Amino acid sequence: GQQLNQSPQSMFIQEGEDVSMNCTSSSIFNTWLWYKQDPGEGPVLLIALYKAGELTSNGRLTAQFGITRKDSFLNISASIPSDVGIYFCAGLRETSGSRLTFGEGTQLTVNP
């Protein structure tokens, strides 16, 4: 079952604002992945993190692998209307083989 707490559940922001969302767990993860899903489509991988403390950027997106290995953060700077969608975190635990654990998603709405 779900062991990742993703927050916030939804966000309504104005175009140009910065956005932050996070995933936390009581378990330790070896890998953190962040995905974006547009309506009716499959999730698209945005950023992958492999080391505690790692900070990785992809354009206006920046994600961090928490130092405790129990959390991860995603920031979007200067949001634009096409940022609308659902953002999912996913983590890989050492004991889970290749099975990812997914958060329940953050629904982002950007008002022009």
Added chain:
Amino acid sequence: DGGITQSPKYLFRKEGQNVTLSCEQNLNHDAMYWYRQDPGQGLRLIYYSQIVNDFQKGDIAEGYSVSREKKESFPLTVTSAQKNPTAFYLCASSKGQVSYEQYFGPGTRLTVT
């Protein structure tokens, strides 16, 4: 272009019928996965396969079956035993032990009436 294809995009079936969803990848990935997504919810793992001719149950395998006869293909059958089959089904693949990054197909929306 390399990628994952799922067909069809929309599928309609009558209750009591089995239906098979297709998933094909040409990424040369070893591992493949099937997820179910209900409205406003996250992804739940149905089945996964780390190598040809082998697969494991995920968290919600009841009422579903899979096969992995070829590396490129991982079809999912939704049987009549699945009590609530209407959902969005997503297939994914990964390199496996080399990398666990999963890449998703476009999904199939199944409606059973």
